[in-house]
Amino acid sequence: MKIARFVDPQGTIHFGTPIDTHRARRLGGQLYGGLTETDDEFTVTRWLAPILPVNIYGIGLNYRAHAAETGAAIPAQPVVFMKPTTTLADPGAPIPLPLACEHGPEVDYEAELAVVIGRAARNVTVAAALDHVLGYSCANDVSARRWQKVDGAGQWIRGKSFDGFCPLGLVLVSADEIPDPQNLAVTCTLNGERVQTGHTSDMIFSIAELIAFLSRDTTLLPGTIILTGTPPGVGMARKPPRFLADGDQVVVEIERIGALANPVMAASA
Secondary structure: HHHHHHHHOOOOOEEEEEEOOOEEEEEEEEOOEEEEEEEEEEEEOEEOOOOOOOEEEEEEOOHHHHHHOOOOOOOOOEOOOEEHHHHEEEOOOOEEOOOOOOOOOOEEOOOOEEEEEEOOOOOHHHHHHHHHEEEEEEOOOOOEHHHHHOOOOOOOHHOOOOOOOOOEEEEEEEHHHHOOOOOOOOEEEEEEEEEEEEHHHHHHOOHHHHHHHHOOOOOOOOEEEOOOOOOOOHHHOOOOOOOOOOOOEEEEOOOOOEEEEEEEEOOOO
């Protein structure tokens, strides 16, 4: 099932399955209790991120080719950071360039497969980990590189935490439609040019391994998002580096899920 969240002309928010750019078929029920298809069609005035996350975990350096392009060693265990829920951005919403990036261009794109937990997971095994997945979506782990690498005092979270730094959507595809999440192509285009091309089979730690690792002595609640790393082609690794600028259009696309498009907007107070 493809699950989206949208606003109708009366301002009411619904879950639904997209029909086209401006229409959706409403889904009844509860996201974590089971959604069911209805015959109700609605005009969509705005698409929203498919879920409101309770926590957002990020995984760094989880594609072999991305580690190679940055000159980093293959990590022995997952590199974990977190993004506040205030980073969430809807499909089509602008990615703001923070005023805190006053030293020059540094905001980068990162196309990622997002995993959404649907059933609480704590101390789960690798073999049972995928049983806790509600579904998968497209995400952009937007990153301010100076704040990540220099001004963050060794911590990544500041460079990952500005408002609008986690676009998500357009749809959440239920786990039953993606039995093997390690077999998906991931791409990113910037202003129509392909800048990232990768495949989830290149992950250093599989999604099941990530869930098992993160759930050790830690409860992953329903609505937890795990951003599973980005393939090669990020802006900071290019020669010369290529960072996001006002007016850019970024599109993340993942096989069997769809596309997530967001414009980039100049900083404002």
